[in-house]
Amino acid sequence: MxxxxxxxxxxxxxxxxxxxxxxxxxxxxxxxxxxxxxxxxxxxxxxxxxxxxxxxxxFSSGISTLNLGHSHPEIVEVIKKQAEKFSHTCFLVIMYESYIKLAEQLNKLAPGDFPKKAAFFNSGAEAVENAVKFARRFSKKNAIVSLECGFHGRTLLTMTLTSKVRPYKFGYGPFAPEIYKLPSPYCYRCRFGLTYPECNLACAYYLEKFFVTECPAENIAAIIVEPVQGEGGFIVPPPGYFKVIREICDKHNILLLADEIQTAFGRTGKMFALEHSGVAADLITVAKSIAGGLPLSGVIGRAEVMDAPDPGEIGGTYSGNPIACEAALKVLEIIERExxxxxxxxxxxxxxxxxxxxxxxxxxxxxxxxxxxxxxxxxxxxxxxxxxxxxxxxxxxxxxxxxxxxxxxxxxxxxxxxxxxxxxxxxxxxxxxxxxxxxxxxxxxxxxx
Ligand SMILES: Cc1ncc(COP(=O)(O)O)c(C=O)c1O
Incomplete structure (x- = not known):
């Protein structure tokens, strides 16, 4: 063309x-x-x-999957080369370098000055499902809090975490248990009828009240947030929002899970959108633009959380496909170099x-x-x-x-x-x-x- x-x-x-x-x-x-x-x-x-x-x-980029555009020639080249060598082993059966190198690089790039580990999957929803598994296994708690206007996928659990009724949820219940919803930091339509900065971040501090009215903090494994709510309408939380959420999570031993599936890899002007807030999450989910259009997703997180499952508890036949991992390594190189x-x-x-x-x-x-x-x-x-x-x-x-x-x-x-x-x-x-x-x-x- x-x-x-x-x-x-x-x-x-x-x-x-x-x-x-x-x-x-x-x-x-x-x-x-x-x-x-x-x-x-x-x-x-x-x-x-x-x-x-x-x-x-x-102007759609495959819903934020093609940050580097359609058929970037360098990505096409590595896909071809890898397809000629081998296209699948199942990493749980035979390992390959690209999966390990990609984990090493993402662990370095992800915000947070602490040891991290990663694991790879196929779709965004699958990454979110697995992030919840890591959070529950580590914390030994089971409730998950998500935000109104949030979108996390279309599987049973991720659909439950998601907000919009039609077309995502109507007629598809019953939903997964132990999921609770917090108001969205949607300044244009503030649920508290307030205006930033006079609001003093009421939507973030509401979390403390939520522990009384909705779900006790000691039952909550994690709070999942999108740094900018994507499907919900590109809702940008007000400055300081994530600092308050982080502080409350720390006070109550709750993991902060950042769903960066739509926001990462340069989309917001940073490799990870949460970097804008100066806050580090305990777990991050990635997908979409990570591999230039190939199906690949991942969870990156604190090493102790990622090591909570015993060997064999995490994985999947196609998870972290070698062609997709090679594409992802090239994506990271191009984002940095250019x-x-x-x-x-x-x-x-x-x-x-x-x-x-x-x-x-x-x-x-x-x-x-x-x-x-x-x-x-x-x-x-x-x-x-x-x-x-x-x-x-x-x-x-x-x-x-x-x-x-x-x-x-x-x-x-x-x-x-x-x-x-x-x-x-x-x-x-x-x-x-x-x-x-x-x-x-x-x-x-x-x-x-
Ligand atoms: C923030 C967020 N999380 C999760 C998902 C689900 O990803 P997938 O469609 O790859 O399952 C999406 C997809 O739009 C998303 O934007």
């Missing part, structure tokens, strides 16, 4: 994509839905070409400034927020009542792809447009994508009078 910009040759979807869509509907579960009505033929950097040769700018974290801050700055300009023009944009290149806008029907605008959000996403831009929605009310641009995007592609987005907002939203 040619480097450059978008090019639309047919209506969307084109005839070939439409043909496959029909076959898909006959053969694939209705529960597996798709954001855009076309199929990919090729991807390169921030560009996607569909079956009908239309080229789009991709200073991708600085690039994330620059790209994010550009996006925020464009979105803020749009916000001045369109009352539909209630809030613009984010960290680094993890940026979103929350859409509301009225900036005073903050009534969510989910239908308008869907219309903007559709208007965008029809004009060559792939964007994602998110948010507990489905009214957030989140931008997860590949961090290797060119300035021209970024500007073109933001122009398409602005035109879509202009079409759907009304101007500030």
């Amino acid at each position: 040619q480097e450059g910009n978008l090019s639309l040759k047919t209506g969307i979807p084109g005839p070939l994509s439409a043909k496959y869509q029909e076959i898909k509907e006959k053969n694939i579960s209705r529960g597996v839905s798709n954001l855009v009505p076309f199929l990919i033929k090729e991807g390169k950097g921030a560009l996607v070409k569909d079956l009908d040769d239309n080229v789009y700018i991709d 200073d991708i974290c600085t690039r994330s801050v620059d790209v994010g700055g550009e996006i925020v400034s464009r979105l803020r300009q749009m916000q001045e023009r369109y009352s539909l944009i209630g809030d613009v927020r984010g960290v680094g290149a993890m940026v979103a806008m929350e859409l509301v029907r009225d900036p005073k009542t903050k009534e969510p605008a989910p239908d308008e959000t869907k219309m903007i996403v559709q208007e965008c792809y029809k004009n060559g831009l792939i964007t994602l929605s998110a948010g507990i009310f489905g009214n957030v447009i989140r931008l997860l641009v590949p961090l290797v995007i060119t300035a021209e592609q970024l500007a073109t994508g933001l122009d398409i987005l602005e035109k879509a907002v202009a079409k759907v939203g009304s101007r500030v009078s």
